[in-house]
Amino acid sequence: MDFDQVIGLLERRLKGPLPGKEAHLKMSPQPVDQRRFDTLLPLNIRNSGVLILFYPDGEDTFFPLIKRPEYPGFHSGQMAFPGGKMEKSDENIIQTALREAEEEVGVDRHQVRIIGKLTDLFIPTSNFLVSPVVGFLDERPEFVAEKNEVSRIVQTDLKTLFSRETRKQTLLEIGTHIKLDTPYFEIDGEVVWGATAMILNELIQILDIQDF
Structure with a gap:
């Protein structure tokens, strides 16, 4: 499936019901919080x-994940999507995701075309309600990591995400x-x-x- 087909499929399916909790539970650490x-x-x-940002590279469809640097906090050293907390200046959560992605990985927010959103997910340990925004670029961007917030950018293709060998447990x-007891994806x-x-499992x- 080429890039245009992937984007077309997302545009159609994000208009319908989302799997939400059903998908989230399958990759939730046990015991479930x-x-x-x-x-x-x-309150x-x-x-x-x-931001889940899709872009083409050759015949494949990619999206970036980032690795957080080590710091005193809940998500130190963890893999994540570009993103962060909503600021008062943000008109809505979509603007939050775009602004944060621009700050963290250097993507021009004005070039991103938004498709829709996945199901919100609450993270009890940090008290964040995460809204996954889905968008795309027509060309592969030149990523620039913000060193204070991103230690590594991992460009991930859908073939890897859908591979059975990627899904593991530890x-x-x-x-x-x-x-x-934690299911996880091993990516790069x-x-x-x-x-x-x-969130990735809901996307899957x-x-x-x-078939790709």
Whole structure:
């Protein structure tokens, strides 16, 4: 399936019902933190927008993931989509995702064409409600990593994401007292787990591509 076909498929399917929780649960660490799926969210929740940005490279369709640098915080060293918290100056969550992607990986926000959104996902540990925004560029961008926020940019193609060998399972130790039986995607030697893996799994179910 070429780039134009992928974008056309996304444009059609993002207009319909989304798998949401069903897809998220399949890549959720065990035991499941049920706070993720509560209908009543905290009053002090922080809104966050991330950008799933598709672009062509040769005959393949790619999107970028980023690796966060090591820092004192919940998501230190983790793989993620470009994105971050909503600022007062942002008109909406789409503008948040575009602004953050421009700041973190150097993508010109004005060139991105928005297709739609995936299901919001709550991250209890950091109190973020993440809104995955889906967009695309007609050409491969020249990425520039913001060194304070991005230690690595991993350009990921859909073939890799859909490969059976990419999906794995491990026991992750979080801190000194928590062990999680964790499904993850291994992409270019990196462990992609947690909210990012859950969002990617919804994308996989929406696309449901059998043959590239």
